[in-house]
Amino acid sequence: MTSNTLVCNAITLKGSVDIITEFFDYGINSILYQRGLYPSDRFIHSQKYGLTLLMSIDDQLKEYLSVMLNQMKTFMLTKSVHKMVLVIINVETHETVERWEFLIDCDKTITESDSKSVDHKEIQKGIRDVIRQITASVTFLPLLEGKFSFDLLLFTDKDTDLPSALWSDSNPHLIPNAEEVELRSFSTAVHKVNALVSYKNCE
């Protein structure tokens, strides 16, 4: 996957998609660990982007994330996905308390065979900064007390078909009177990812 970019200092659409999905994998695991949605003993340390990141060993979670990321990859190759949102919802009250938005801007002109020159280290640095900000965001995000779980929403084009019968439409799970904090962004020259977290104002 990443060998496309590492060897030639050039990146293709597929390589960019792989990098973005890998980032989402690590980013989502980091968010789940930082927000305490899963017990900390269900995470193991792994080195990536020059950081020590925590990845879940829960089989159900891993299976779910693999399904989501694979589908996201196909959507990104067809340039039909524009946003990926991780919503944290209270199990008892069904109330959305947090929304982690990842806006994906794709270069529409690029094709599968095209490649662009890019510095891989810059991409790594950008991803590292975003993940560090995700880790640091724990300081201002409110404490989640109670039973919470999450869901991943994909914002696709209107004319996009559902991949299978296991998929369905969903509402955006917006939070009224939410506090928003914009995080850093990074770019792979093909895709640009902007991160944003909005949370319920407890006051």
Place this chain on the structure above:
Amino acid sequence: MQSNQDFRSRLPLPKSVFKSAIARPSLQTSTAPSGVPPLRTSSSASQSCVKPTLKVLSTNSVQTALRLRPHPYLSSHVRPTFSSRHAMTVKSIGLVPAVSPQVVTRLDFDVENNRESLLSSPQDMNRCLTDKRLSSKTSPAVDWNSLSKEAEVIALKTQITKLETLLDEMKLKNSQICIDYDLKIEKLTTESERHQNKCLDFEKQMKAFELKSEESSDQLLNAREEFGREYEKYEKRINELTKTVMDLTNQLSDNEVAIDSVEATHQSQMVAVEHQMKALESKVIELSEEKEFFVKHIQQLESDAKDREQLDAELKSAKVNICLLNEELKSYKDGVKLSDILENELQELRQLREQNVELIRSNQLLTDVHSKNLVLEEKLIALETQLNERNNRLKGVMETDLEVNELRKRLSEWQELLANDSPIDVHKHLSNVQNNEIILRSELASLKTQFDDMMSKREQLESDLMTTRNELLEQNESIKKLNRKCLLFTKEKESYKSLINSYEHDVTLDWNKVSKDRISSLEALVDDYRNFVEQLETEIKVLKNGEESEECQHRIKELENSFNKIKEMKEHQISPESEPMDTNCAPPREPTAAVSYRIIHFNQNPIAVNIAKHNEDFKRLVEENQRLQNRVLVLETGSDADVTQKCDEGIKNSQELEKLQKKLVSAEKSQQKIIDAFKRTSKEFREVCYRLTGFRIDLLKQNTYRLAHMYADSPDDVLMFESDGTDRTIKMLENQYSNKLQESVQTYLTAHDSFPAFLASLTLELFHKQTIV
């Protein structure tokens, strides 16, 4: 000084000294550096004769002279030279103390020698005195006393200074010696303390050893006691054995006595039997043999006794040896025990020492470790504080980074917005925009005032409109009333005309024409009434909808349009205020494009799974709760049946009950809804029918209907009808009211069998009755 005086009294000066002193009367006192004092005069005659005027020499010369003087014991007595003698005299008088004591002693000895020599020549002494007198008489006028005194003073002063220096030196030496002694004392005290501690330790050890010795002595005493006891035992045994030996000896003696007695008897027998010698020689031989046997036996017994004695002696010796061996054994055992104990104790001591050493080492290590730990803890605290500071700094840095990123984004956005424009251009543009804004605000204010005016005008117009409406309504109503009246009048007129015509025609009565005319007129009347009813209905609808006049509508539309325009202008003016003025604000985010996107998610997502689990848990808990409640109820009833089965049945029943209740409730609700809807529709239908036909039809019993007219005089004026469901035939039932309407019954029902005509005629009659009056 007294000693010096005594010394002076003892010492006679030599002749040569006096000679030299006399020869040189004009001696002057030379001020020596040390200040040798001049000679002093004494009261005694010996001293006066001895005191010549001498040359006061310097101390150095005196010292050198003294040095040159040999030891009196080593060398023969030699008359000293002048200088040495002078030094001696000077010394004898008590001058020049800066001379070593050894030299002084030597001088004393020499002085004594000289004294002897001097005393041996009193003539010389007298000669000296006479010479002195002569000198004093013959010398010029010189204050020798003062000079001598001065010389003495100077010499004393020098002596004092010397003594002082000596004293200082001695003091220094003394102080040094004191310091050294103090140090030595301290050392000695420390050593003494050490020795004392050692002594204490040794005393402790001694005490311990004493204790041990006491213990060992106690043990020894115990051992001795045991030894004594065993000795006593053995003595007892020995005594017993001796007793047995005694007994044995007694037995032996007894045996011997017995043997003697036997011999005596034998002898008596022999004597008695001598007579029987011959006859009894054989017996004698036998007896001798027996005697020999007995002798042998005795010998054997003796040998046995000897053996016994030997054995006893051996026994004794053996016993003694045994005792000794036992004692040795005991001592060995004791020694072994003691050695074991002591070895154990020594080993324990060694172990204790080793443990002590180890403990000391470990203690030192622990103290080192503790100190290191303290240092490390301090470092840790410092590092933690540094870490906290750095974390805070990092947070601040991250926040600043966030701010910087935001600012950069804003800057980039601004740059994108501004493109190639310079800040001055932007400023100009902003100033222009501000000016435009001011203008727009003023326009807005004016428009607001206009709007307010328009609103007030609108309100006025609305009020006018309401009044006009009311007036219109009143007018319409009045018009309607008048029209009705007109119609009524016309109808009355026509009816009167018709009556007249009928009356006229009564003469020439043509029932067909009359009826036709009547019918046509009635039909026309009905049509008019229908049209009138329709008009009224339309007017009612219009009134309900609240149609306004065209002018008011137009005016209202204009006002609404202007109001909307003002609103748009206001919003448009407000929005530019926010954009350029506050450059620090973040640019407005694009609206969420949820409308333009399709939001999809995986059905088997964690939240759905968790919600399902939560619901299942909830249901399970509810079921369990119900089960437990039923169980409680069953247990409270106290039946002997199977509790669990009853509980399950109870749960099932309760669940079915709940379901049935829910169904019942839903069914009841739906039924109620249907009933309400039916009632509503039926009510509306009946109301409409009543209004249109004028008759209220009520179903009293099965197939019996009651009709009550709108214009009936009394509520009791009702008609009863009966229908046959199978044939669909309707019959009118007779009652008081129907009896009053016999004419119309006959004309319409009996003649023409038409219920509608009958009912219509009835309505007309009643209407006429109501209106005409």
